[in-house]
Amino acid sequence: MRFDAGPLRADWLLFWAVCLSFFIGLSATPLIDLDEGAFTAATQEMFARGDFLATYLNGVPRYDKPILIYWLQAASAALFGFSEFALRLPSALMGLAWTLFAFGFARRLFDARTARHCALVTATAMGPALIARLAIADALLDACLAAAVFAQYLWLREGKTRDLYLAWAAMGFGFLAKGPVALLLPLGTLFLHCLTTRRLGDFIVFVTRGRALLLWAAIALPWYLAVTWTNGPGFVENFFLRHNVGRFSGAMGSYHAYGLFYYFPVALLVTLPYTGLLLAVIARWRRLWQDDFARYAIINFTLVFALFSLSANKLPHYLLYGSAALFVLLGRELRSTRSPWLLLPALVMFVSALFVPDLLEALHPRANPYYQTMLVDLDAHFDLAYRLPLLAATLLVAVMMIDRRAAVPLKLAACGLIAVLCLALVFLPALGGVLQQPIKQAGLIARDIDAPLVMADINTPSFGVYAGRVVERRAPRAGDVVLTRSDRLDQLPPHTMLYRSKSVALARILP
Known part of the structure; x- marks a missing residue:
């Protein structure tokens, strides 16, 4: 008994320390452009416009993502003010939610101590740890995907109707966070798992349960309908065709066009420091394939790995969309590991x-x-x-x-x-x-200047967040305060310098 008590207490202490760590250092880093700056500037413009239905960035409609993350950031900012902490807090909470989902799932599947290991791996692998500290939509999507893939597997295993409803609700919130990927990836995983285990009848039951579909629709669709009714079809057309189909096919330009093998090194990096466990799982995949949950985790991860490897646009965090079950599998493997x-x-x-x-x-x-x-x-x-x-x-x-x-x-x-x-x-x-x-400092200086703010030849939307104002991207005019690149100052009309640091300059255009 004495031998086990210490490790058990240490496990619990480490578990709670990891849970608290999500909220450490959220204000230690300036908002990072482009993504954090774009999301948070769009949230700020909701307050400036008094419009919490549609999103705008630099005064023009932003069609990149649905509304849920902006609502969460807006709620946090309303409570705590516009700060790095407040704007990143929803992502931190989603990282904690993902961790607790993993714990609860593994506890039902295995036991409490294994569940703690699964939660620790989920929370401290570098991929989730980083994404939960960025004010973007992906931690929210990851938490929804985790809830969906966990709940649908539990339904498949235990047949409890509540798990089916939880899965569809999670996919509904995910659809409101980032669109079709929140529906396609869990359902694709379930279909392939049922196919390989000869349980396609269960899949058909899952996707034809009328009340569950209505629950999904009640969560996912009202905002899409409302924004289309109010603002026209611009968001739906641009988001679904340009930012989903276009990104995958490359029709909107391959801004992140890396090679077919891009996600091989990414997988090693996002699972650090548990990369050794990942390699062990890969080496033993044939044996693990005979284990029902391991098969499910492998299918989920491989589906996402293959799908995004074929995409014209690739980003490292896309691989996390298929990692929830994998991290639980790594946590289960961690429990029995002995090699230093x-x-x-x-x-x-x-x-x-x-x-x-x-x-x-x-x-x-x-x-x-x-x-x-x-x-x-x-x-x-x-x-x-x-x-x-x-x-x-x-x-x-x-x-x-x-x-x-x-x-x-x-x-x-x-x-x-x-x-x-x-x-x-x-x-x-x-x-x-x-x-x-330098961009943060320029924004703080501009905050106290009563003049139109403009960005020219530079795209750093966090400037507007720190300035507390809507910033337009256009050619500067007389009286404007303009943020630009230091090497483009000679292209400005006559101006006075307000601030200059490294590649960034803030100037007032003379009347």
Whole structure:
């Protein structure tokens, strides 16, 4: 009994520490452009326009995403004011929700201690840990997808009607968060699982349950209908055709057109520091395929991996859409692991993070002119305050690899928590300071100036969030205060300089 009590208490302490870690450091990093800036500026414009039905960015309609994340950010900002903390809080809460969904699912499927391991892996793998700290729609979508794939598997396993309704409700909220992907991926996973287990009849029952479909429609469709009725078909046409079909096919331009094998290294990175567990699962996939839940997790992940590998536009966080069941599977595998070599990816991760500034310095001459100027003060941000915590983490992991007293699962989960804290309090603040601090400072200066605000030859929407105003993107006119690139100042009309730092300049156009 004494032997088990310590690890059990340590598991619980680590679990609650990880839950609290979602809210640490949310204000430590400036909003990162483009994505965070675009989402939060659009939320701010809802208040400026007094319109909480449709989204606008820089004064023009924004068709990129549905409404739910903007409503959540608006509610948080109404409670706490417009700050990095408030705007990122919905994502942090969704990261915590995803973790608790994983815990509850694994507890029903396995036992309480395995459930804690599954929750720890979910919360401290680098993919979820990062996405839950960004003020964008993806943490919300990930939480909805997790709830959907967990609930539909439990329905398949236990046949409880409430799980079927929960799955459809989660897909409804996901549809309101990011559109068709929230419906297609869970249903595609369920179909393939039922196909491979010869249970297609269960799939047909799942997709033809009338009340569940009505529940989905009641959650997902009213806003789409309302925005179409009020503003015309622009959002529906642009969102579904351009931002869904167009992104996949490349018809709207392949802005993130990476190769077919792009997601192989991404999978290794988003699962850090549990990459060793992922490789072990891949090596044993044939045996795991005989296990019903493992098969379901493999299908879910492989479907997303294959689908987005074929997409013309690729981003790393797309792989998280199929990772909820995979992280539970890794948590189950973590419970029985014994090899200290599974800590090696954590060691490599911390050592690599130590040398990020050196890598950026090496890339400096090859960057485009904008980023060349932004990177001139690397040493001011990647200083001893950056390197010492990472060096300490590296040494700690090395000691844990040698020391055999604590159990490997506990040590690996502790590495995950340390990595999360380093991400939130060390890495992101340093990177954000290099790339975003001048834009934040320009916005804070513009906040106190009574003049129209304009962005010219630059697209950094977080400027408007910090300025607290709607910022137009157009050619500047007399009397405007304009944010532009330092190397484009000679293209402005006669002006006076208000602020200049690295690649960013703020100027007032003379009357």
